[in-house]
Amino acid sequence: MTIKEVSEKFGITQDTLRYYEKAGIIPEIARTSGGARNYQSEDLEWVEHVVCLRQAGMPVESLVEYLRLSQKGDRTFPERLELLQEQRERLTAQQKKLTDAMNRLDFKISRYQAAVETGRLSWEDEKVNAKG
Amino acid sequence: MTIKEVSEKFGITQDTLRYYEKAGIIPEIARTSGGARNYQSEDLEWVEHVVCLRQAGMPVESLVEYLRLSQKGDRTFPERLELLQEQRERLTAQQKKLTDAMNRLDFKISRYQAAVETGRLSWEDEKVNAKG
DNA sequence: ATACTCCATGGAGTCCACTCCAGGTCAAGA
DNA sequence: TCTTGACCTGGAGTGGACTCCATGGAGTAT
Numbered sequence: 019m020t021i022k023e024v025s026e027k028f029g030i031t032q033d034t035l036r037y038y039e040k041a042g043i044i045p046e047i048a049r050t051s052g053g054a055r056n057y058q059s060e061d062l063e064w065v066e067h068v069v070c071l072r073q074a075g076m077p078v079e080s081l082v083e084y085l086r087l088s089q090k091g092d093r094t095f096p097e098r099l100e101l102l103q104e105q106r107e108r109l110t111a112q113q114k115k116l117t118d119a120m121n122r123l124d125f126k127i128s129r130y131q132a133a134v135e136t137g138r139l140s141w142e143d144e145k146v147n148a149k150g
Numbered sequence: 151m152t153i154k155e156v157s158e159k160f161g162i163t164q165d166t167l168r169y170y171e172k173a174g175i176i177p178e179i180a181r182t183s184g185g186a187r188n189y190q191s192e193d194l195e196w197v198e199h200v201v202c203l204r205q206a207g208m209p210v211e212s213l214v215e216y217l218r219l220s221q222k223g224d225r226t227f228p229e230r231l232e233l234l235q236e237q238r239e240r241l242t243a244q245q246k247k248l249t250d251a252m253n254r255l256d257f258k259i260s261r262y263q264a265a266v267e268t269g270r271l272s273w274e275d276e277k278v279n280a281k282g
Numbered sequence: 283a284t285a286c287t288c289c290a291t292g293g294a295g296t297c298c299a300c301t302c303c304a305g306g307t308c309a310a311g312a
Numbered sequence: 313t314c315t316t317g318a319c320c321t322g323g324a325g326t327g328g329a330c331t332c333c334a335t336g337g338a339g340t341a342t
Contacts, residue, residue, distance in 0.1 A: 067254065070247075070250055070251050070254050071251050071254070071255075073247040073250075073251070074247045074248045074250070074251030074252075075207065075244075075247075075248075076251065095262060095265050095266050096266050098262060099259065099262035099263065099265075099266055102255050102258055102259045102262060103259060105255055106252060106255045106256070106259065109248055109251055109252050109255065110252075112207075112248060113245070113248050113249075113252070115202075115205040115206045115207075116206045116207075116241055116244060116245050116248065117245075118202055118205075118206070119202050119203050119205070119206030119208065119241055120206075120238060120241050120242070120245070122199065122202050122203070123203075123234055123237055123238045123241065124238070126234055127231065127234045127235060127238065130227060130230060130231040130234060131231065133227050133231075134227050134228050134231055
């Protein structure tokens with residue numbers, strides 16, 4: 019598969035694909051006789067993985083070690099497992115922040131909805147007067 | 151409340167607080183006679199809000215308009231409501247990416263756990279051979 | 283042979299969100 | 313009065329993650 023096809027398949031630019039490779043979060047891609055990258059299905063799995071985790075906000079740096087360990091062979095299973103569990107914890111933490119923020123927005127939204135309907139904000143009578 | 155106290159209360163630096171003010175996502179803070187910032191409880195509500203949303207990954211730019219509208223008075227309720235709903239949708243989208251990534255990690259983790267226990271990866275026999 | 287498109291590389295540039303710094307003011311305490 | 317510590321400003325610097333660019337090679341169609 020060409021770099022163009024892969025970039026379209028995953029909705030990222032060719033530059034980003036080359037950057038991921040140089041950064042070491044996807045493997046070095048085999049080349050055609052002419053020197054063009056020729057992605058194998060195994061490579062696509064890696065691309066899918068990093069795109070997925072990057073979109074969730076996982077730092078590039080956190081993904082480097084995983085590729086490195088994977089290429090060091092089977093004896094790195096325990097380390098890889100630990101790494102994945104660490105990454106999962108990061109995401110769990112992020113998820114909490116996300117739901118906190120959503121709860122905050124929901125609360126404000128519900129008040130604004132009432133305000134827009136009744137023409138006045140429900141907390142205008144309150145002592146605490148932090149507008150917004 | 152001094153900038154130091156506020157920074158400690160919310161776990162962000164004083165520089166960040168000044169930056170947020172200059173960026174226009176918290177209001178301009180009143181000063182003491184000597185020129186030092188003197189945060190009021192209303193300001194603290196704003197700080198709490200932006201810290202919460204920033205931690206969830208909401209871009210600074212997306213927060214600017216909300217303060218601006220809030221300072222333009224009550225007739226901006228509908229616009230503010232719309233803005234909050236937009237922000238909520240952003241977070242919902244981000245939440246999906248997060249759960250996608252977590253599912254992916256969970257799947258890999260469960261396979262690695264089995265692998266570490268049994269000494270071999272469960273997908274070694276499979277045709278698809280994307281290691282990792 | 284020429285044109286066209288795709289791809290390669292190294293390196294510079296961009297954007298975001300801080301973060302740091304120099305140089306100065308201000309208030310309180312020894 | 314002198315020192316100390318917190319605070320101020322404007323502006324430069326940083327780190328992460330791309331993104332863009334100039335230049336040049338390869339493959340295909342006319």
